Amino acid sequence: MTYYSEHSKVWVSVDCIIFGFDENRMKVLIGRRQMDPGRGEWSLYGGFVDAEESLDEAAERTLSELTGLEHVFMRQVGAFGRVDRDPGERVISVVYYALINVKDYSETLRREHGVEWVDAGELPQLYSDHNMMVDKAWKLMKQKMRTEPIGFRLLPKLFTLTQLQRLYEAVSGEEIDKRNFRKRIKEMDYIEKTDKIDKTGSKRGAYLYRFNDNAYKEDPNFKL
Amino acid sequence: MTYYSEHSKVWVSVDCIIFGFDENRMKVLIGRRQMDPGRGEWSLYGGFVDAEESLDEAAERTLSELTGLEHVFMRQVGAFGRVDRDPGERVISVVYYALINVKDYSETLRREHGVEWVDAGELPQLYSDHNMMVDKAWKLMKQKMRTEPIGFRLLPKLFTLTQLQRLYEAVSGEEIDKRNFRKRIKEMDYIEKTDKIDKTGSKRGAYLYRFNDNAYKEDPNFKL
DNA sequence: TCAAAAGTGTTAGATTTACACCCATGA
DNA sequence: TCATGGGTGTAAATCTAACACTTTTGA
Numbered sequence: 001m002t003y004y005s006e007h008s009k010v011w012v013s014v015d016c017i018i019f020g021f022d023e024n025r026m027k028v029l030i031g032r033r034q035m036d037p038g039r040g041e042w043s044l045y046g047g048f049v050d051a052e053e054s055l056d057e058a059a060e061r062t063l064s065e066l067t068g069l070e071h072v073f074m075r076q077v078g079a080f081g082r083v084d085r086d087p088g089e090r091v092i093s094v095v096y097y098a099l100i101n102v103k104d105y106s107e108t109l110r111r112e113h114g115v116e117w118v119d120a121g122e123l124p125q126l127y128s129d130h131n132m133m134v135d136k137a138w139k140l141m142k143q144k145m146r147t148e149p150i151g152f153r154l155l156p157k158l159f160t161l162t163q164l165q166r167l168y169e170a171v172s173g174e175e176i177d178k179r180n181f182r183k184r185i186k187e188m189d190y191i192e193k194t195d196k197i198d199k200t201g202s203k204r205g206a207y208l209y210r211f212n213d214n215a216y217k218e219d220p221n222f223k224l
Numbered sequence: 225m226t227y228y229s230e231h232s233k234v235w236v237s238v239d240c241i242i243f244g245f246d247e248n249r250m251k252v253l254i255g256r257r258q259m260d261p262g263r264g265e266w267s268l269y270g271g272f273v274d275a276e277e278s279l280d281e282a283a284e285r286t287l288s289e290l291t292g293l294e295h296v297f298m299r300q301v302g303a304f305g306r307v308d309r310d311p312g313e314r315v316i317s318v319v320y321y322a323l324i325n326v327k328d329y330s331e332t333l334r335r336e337h338g339v340e341w342v343d344a345g346e347l348p349q350l351y352s353d354h355n356m357m358v359d360k361a362w363k364l365m366k367q368k369m370r371t372e373p374i375g376f377r378l379l380p381k382l383f384t385l386t387q388l389q390r391l392y393e394a395v396s397g398e399e400i401d402k403r404n405f406r407k408r409i410k411e412m413d414y415i416e417k418t419d420k421i422d423k424t425g426s427k428r429g430a431y432l433y434r435f436n437d438n439a440y441k442e443d444p445n446f447k448l
Numbered sequence: 449t450c451a452a453a454a455g456t457g458t459t460a461g462a463t464t465t466a467c468a469c470c471c472a473t474g475a
Numbered sequence: 476t477c478a479t480g481g482g483t484g485t486a487a488a489t490c491t492a493a494c495a496c497t498t499t500t501g502a
Binding site for chain 2: 478479480481482483484
């Protein structure tokens with residue numbers, strides 16, 4: 001029994017914009033496209049949506065295929081549906097962005113898939129409309145980072161305040177005053193100081209902090 | 225020649241959340257679903273995406289089919305893709321919201337299509353995941369209305385400051401101080417006072433204002 | 449001993465909020 | 476004449492932004 005058979009079906013793919021933070025820069029994971037058409041062009045990592053999986057599941061599967069990671073923060077960016085966006089066939093693509101900690105992604109696996117971390121501000125021309133996808137994802141991510149505590153997904157579980165500040169500087173594109181920044185952090189009780197000290201960033205060492213998600217849920221207000 | 229033939233195709237539809245503003249309330253246009261499955265349930269207005277049209281075009285076509293209106297402000301909300309979201313078949317739906325001036329929509333046409341303006345806060349249960357769609361569209365629209373001058377799409381070309389204020393009150397859900405509101409409006413040079421007066425809202429009459437899009441583009445900053 | 453990053457408060461300026469009365473008109 | 480919505484300014488409170496020096500330690 002088919003209800004909608006007079007209408008035409010299309011291929012639907014998902015494309016993932018995987019953001020990372022390394023050396024004080026926001027990075028995006030891109031690789032050379034491995035299939036025709038467009039083989040060899042720089043491209044986001046994606047895949048087709050199977051008949052028996054949701055869009056979110058397809059995005060999670062695709063991300064996990066590439067990185068081996070699960071339970072990653074992902075959000076949908078939207079659907080891209082120009083008729084000629086794919087040079088081969090008509091394909092509608094639903095785009096997601098993900099935030100991962102670069103250190104959680106095995107270098108071996110990364111090389112096996114032939115993908116690279118590239119500065120978000122210095123992306124080459126990408127396949128099809130992938131640059132537009134990144135632009136939109138970047139805007140959404142930026143917006144969300146201002147109002148929700150999602151930046152921690154890009155850092156190790158324990159991080160220094162300087163690391164956190166550099167992250168917010170990279171996302172906002174401007175320098176942040178150290179004292180004002182720390183003042184605001186102190187007001188957020190769910191950003192907890194530990195007694196651990198990181199000595200890799202300085203001789204003196206800096207206290208390590210942790211984001212406490214349960215504490216956040218009790219008093220969810222965030223603004224940076 | 226087919227590149228992606230080993231993958232499966234799906235139906236893709238668009239659903240439109242059409243916002244209006246009337247009697248100081250935000251409204252959404254809904255109707256009784258005219259096809260199986262779900263015939264007779266309250267539902268958003270939608271349609272299938274044709275092979276030779278983009279998603280944006282499909283949304284515009286759908287809106288115009290229902291309202292006869294063109295060049296309407298529309299934005300994509302996102303793609304909804306749970307496998308079982310449609311009780312009939314697997315259909316991925318790409319959702320758009322539109323802002324129209326209720327007065328621009330012919331009552332005759334509205335009745336012909338059997339759709340109604342319902343208070344955005346008092347929607348009945350809708351077909352499938354349509355309530356989730358409205359929730360998300362509402363959030364996005366609200367957010368955008370704070371930072372971009374799109375509210376004017378819901379008002380006549382000429383409007384009084386009280387009308388504008390009521391609109392922003394309806395969207396934000398809280399009362400706004402009249403004097404503070406007008407102070408902010410005065411700073412936006414692209415909201416132009418005309419010498420026309422509206423006497424329908426009060427005995428004394430109120431000046432009518434106009435949004436000047438070209439003037440806005442020269443100095444695009446808006447915040448309410 | 450010195451270079452390099454960590455850590456810490458105060459003050460001026462800008463923005464936001466609260467608030468009350470007179471005006472013009474049609475019924 | 477009076478009820479109704481239109482129109483206007485000021486002051487307190489809050490928030491934001493600017494700013495500089497001391498500490499610790501490994502090289």
